[in-house]
Amino acid sequence: MKALKKGWLTGMAALVTSALMITSCGGGGATETTPTGGRESFQGTNLRVLLKEGYEIQAIQQFKGEFEEATGIKVDLEVYDEPTARQKLVLDSTSGTGTYDITSGSFWNMPEFVSAQWLEPLDEYVSKAKDDWLVMDDIPKGALESMTIDGKLYALPHTIIGGMFFYRADVFQELGIQPPQTTDEILAAAKVIKERRPDLIPFSARGASTFASLGTEIGWSYGYDALLFDKDGNPQANSSEMKKAMADFVTLMKDYGPSDAATLTFTQAGEKFSSGQAAMMFDTSGFGTIFEDAKQSQVAGKIGYTLPTGPSGKKLQWLYNEGLAITAKSKNKNAAWLFLQWRMSRDTTMKELTQLNRTDVPNLNVLQSKEYSDYMASKGLEEFSAALQESWEGTTAEHWPFYPEFTSIGDTFTKEISAAIAGSKSVDDALETAQSELTTIMKNAGHLK
Template sequence: MTSMILKPTRRALLRNAAALGALGAIGAPAIIREANAQSSFNWKRFAGTKLDVMLVKNPRSDLMQSEEKAFTALTGIEVSSEQVPEQQQRQKAMIEFSSGKPAFDVTMLALHVQKRLSAKGKWMEDLRPYLADASLTSPDFDYADFAAGAVDFGKQADGAIDTLPHFIDFWMVYYNKEMFAQKGLEYPKTMDELVAAAAKLNDPAKGVAGFVSRGLKNANIPVWTSWLLGQGLETVSATGKLQTDGPEAVWAADMYRKLNKDYGPPGTIGFNWNECQTTFMQGRAAMWLDGIGFATPLEDPTKSRIVGKVGYGVTPAGPKAHHSALFGDGLGIARGSKNKQAAWLYLQYMCNKGNQLAMIKAGAGAPGRLSALGSSEASAGSRFPKQYFECLAESGKIARAGLPQIIPVTEFRDVFGVAITNTLTGADSATELKKATETFKPILEKSEQA
């Protein structure tokens, strides 16, 4: 992994996001290095405190909850945590933060959705003072170990660090190696080859779909934007202009429609990631495009019928560019919490090197720490094949934001999600995207004026 120090502007981040495979550690601020050199840190300092934590339902949260007893034994701090399904968690966060008195001390934020919304609403505590306080930050926390791209992806425009980069998600293609071998197919190198492979692998008579991805409105947007990145475009340009109804966007929507309508399983119009995951691990789909963080159950013999048959492929190149869509979650402290210092200990523990390494070893996704991403221990003894780790590393090198970093990103997903879903029932892609663009344009303009 090449070591570089990047200081991209916000506009540059919109264009390129974080290519983790090519980024190195950021230098810890001098004040942090000096403070930790004279540490008076004590894990037991806030023993007896009780923390409430709101998590998103996923394999990473399972890992965090499994560590709560160890955290309590180390600190004396009790933890009450709840996993909430993704969409409901985002809605709950909005309601709780809007009240000014959130019921939780710590929460996860989807940086690709809630980052700018969080800044506008002043939801989260700025972690910079905590990082600089030797009495609150463990000397072995090593903040400089977080990849620069991961840090910058979560950092606010004013420099505030309101979350730790707990998880970075690259989109890739899961594929059934046995099905590919039976058809004499190699993994596709281009998006056009992927469509051709889906056609050859599609076998409705045997209950096998050539391809599966999210069809449910809102949830389906990252699929469309993944194809659009193959045209070298994001949905919103660096200057804030919508790029959602041009020929490239229409091409991506047509590709989405063809894959899901012609080669997808019945009912795909209502599929979110969990339905796709179930379909794939039951051997009813040959390929599935989604985040690499959903790999865990695929290699679990108690849940999956295709253990040992799963291939992990980097998103194929498009006509003009080769990118993997990038998303990520941050873990932070609610500004309204009354237990902020104890909550900071929780963040440090859950994002420490051991737990970040455990994430990648479990196949629960890409951690933000360089030590975990580059560890030979990650693959040693893992249930996941070498290809999984290679896919993660290669995806990092070509990562680019999968959603626009705008305040009304949820409205964006709603408006364009309907348009993309409508194509599955026969609607014309160009017509739907033009209508959606006209609908969303004033929403975007208003949000930038606020």
């Protein structure tokens, strides 16, 4: 499995290279039929699509009727929080039922999904059944490589994300606080806000005890030069660097976060900020699209952006990539492939920008278009656009645990940090427990002797 991890690190390094390009401008074996046929070939087919919640699926929800009209295919969507969506896929795949035809493929779950043979390789479809909807050169190469394992492509990526720190520029100006550039400055600002604006929650971030919170915690710790694993897979949860990193993070969440900080999912954490309740938030660059949309946010036009560093001088991280994949047990793989192509088409992704206000569409044709530059200028989003590009440039996979056991790794670590945020454990005790349990996970999986 070390070879698998090495391949993924290479792919994510390429994703960084691809981001630079942007800013400067398993499977189930053979398919049931040869992957060919026009858009009308699958009329009457019913596709069941399993998605995790998030802004990147809004285009599917909003425009799927256009796909249905063009193809005669009926699309049924099921949307859940990420842990539930994963559980649904696991149950369907292990039972061999084949209920779902398409699923979200988060990059952090891809090693597990591919190793278990739950996903269909897409290379044959790309070579033999590429509809005019799909222009492969529009998709950043690094994003495609991050969805590629052992030389096979398993998903078309519809999300590329880096880390970002959001703050209420109007509140900071009112209180005379400079935009935070370091973790120490974030802590100092939180103290001032709590004292002088008690009506506001100083800080919001993910704190729930689920693997979906891991990116926040190890992304924060990267700024302290703290890695959850060394290059040989040995856990380092109780290192002095990790203890310092989590002590600061837990302080922000426990002393300056909302009362439900220990249970906040990414949606709930974002709502604290978009509703105007919170003055600062650390999460993904993708939230900028939501926060600057007046239809979804009460703080649009009042936000500032920074990419803070930790004590080590390294920038805080939040790495994420997601795509759509065809399930290995699907009985409608060809129709599912047509849907994936429609989802990544120029028309659909341009509508994401112009109608849904999504500013980080992973389509080079859109990002390099005059429509994009005009849109960002018309919305006064030049500052966000610059921060978004800088975030992509600084993305690294150095801190990420690319193992099929990612879910159990993430659940184990975040459970302990959530307990520390809730006050039921000290940070040191939580990290010692995490160290012991992570070591057991890695040994049982055969990564350690």
